[in-house]
Amino acid sequence: MLNLVLVPAAAEPIFHIGSFPVTNALINGWIAAGFFVGLAFMLRSRSALVPTGVQNAAETVVEAALGEVQKVTGDRERALRFLPIVGTLFVFILFSNWIGLLPGSGSVGMWQVHGGENLLVPVMRAATSDLNFTLAIALFAVLASHLFGLRAVGLGTHVGRFIQIPGLIRSFSKGPMAVMVALIEFAVGLLEIVSEFAKVVSLSLRLFGNVFAGEVLLTVMLGIFAYGLPIPFLFLELLVGIIQATVFAMLTLAYLTVMTTPPSHGEEGAH
Numbered sequence: 001m002l003n004l005v006l007v008p009a010a011a012e013p014i015f016h017i018g019s020f021p022v023t024n025a026l027i028n029g030w031i032a033a034g035f036f037v038g039l040a041f042m043l044r045s046r047s048a049l050v051p052t053g054v055q056n057a058a059e060t061v062v063e064a065a066l067g068e069v070q071k072v073t074g075d076r077e078r079a080l081r082f083l084p085i086v087g088t089l090f091v092f093i094l095f096s097n098w099i100g101l102l103p104g105s106g107s108v109g110m111w112q113v114h115g116g117e118n119l120l121v122p123v124m125r126a127a128t129s130d131l132n133f134t135l136a137i138a139l140f141a142v143l144a145s146h147l148f149g150l151r152a153v154g155l156g157t158h159v160g161r162f163i164q165i166p167g168l169i170r171s172f173s174k175g176p177m178a179v180m181v182a183l184i185e186f187a188v189g190l191l192e193i194v195s196e197f198a199k200v201v202s203l204s205l206r207l208f209g210n211v212f213a214g215e216v217l218l219t220v221m222l223g224i225f226a227y228g229l230p231i232p233f234l235f236l237e238l239l240v241g242i243i244q245a246t247v248f249a250m251l252t253l254a255y256l257t258v259m260t261t262p263p264s265h266g267e268e269g270a271h
Helices: 024-045 053-073 076-099 131-153 155-160 165-171 176-224 230-259 265-270
Strands: 013-017 020-023 109-114 117-122
Touching (some): 020 024, 024 131, 076 131, 131 155, 131 176, 176 230
């Protein structure tokens, strides 16, 4: 009978720094962060007025990414402001997903006793397979959209997207129908507050669910037949990794763009 040890939903602690547990997902995240910090220092130290080699390739990628971001924002100024955020999220999520597929990522580990059984705990697993990580970056993305929105449209306009009290007050002088419409708009505004929390939940669960499901799938394929069978699924997970990184970055960009776009005249009138 086939005996499979599936990947647990929670990241496993590998060692502790004081009382702080360092999990295998956190190690993956540190490796990804270290890689990009090192790459940034290397590019900075080799930067020149006439780009060559790696700098030339990096500038080409950044210009292409800036063009894609500008298609969503509609102007270059906001594209320049948002690219560092969405670009960092994209490359960090993508790199974390892909290094979690490298040989040894899920098989090299240390033996630990869990539930009375001696199990091999991998030293590294994809950071995005840890719900704590995806929840943290989703919360960052949504909070960033509100901070940029506050700065772009001002406190009154931004709060007015969710709490439409001025429109409700003005409606009392316009008759019962206007009051009814204003009450509906007020309720819709309150629902928008709920939708902001839903953004965090959906962003984090979508990324976590897809990456974690991929790890479980690969574990099952390895358990069924380790030679050759997992290869097609590894390519599938490479594709899933880039799709999920793109979806997360594009949704973050959409949130930033919507929050920094002033309401139309019709909406302002309603507020």
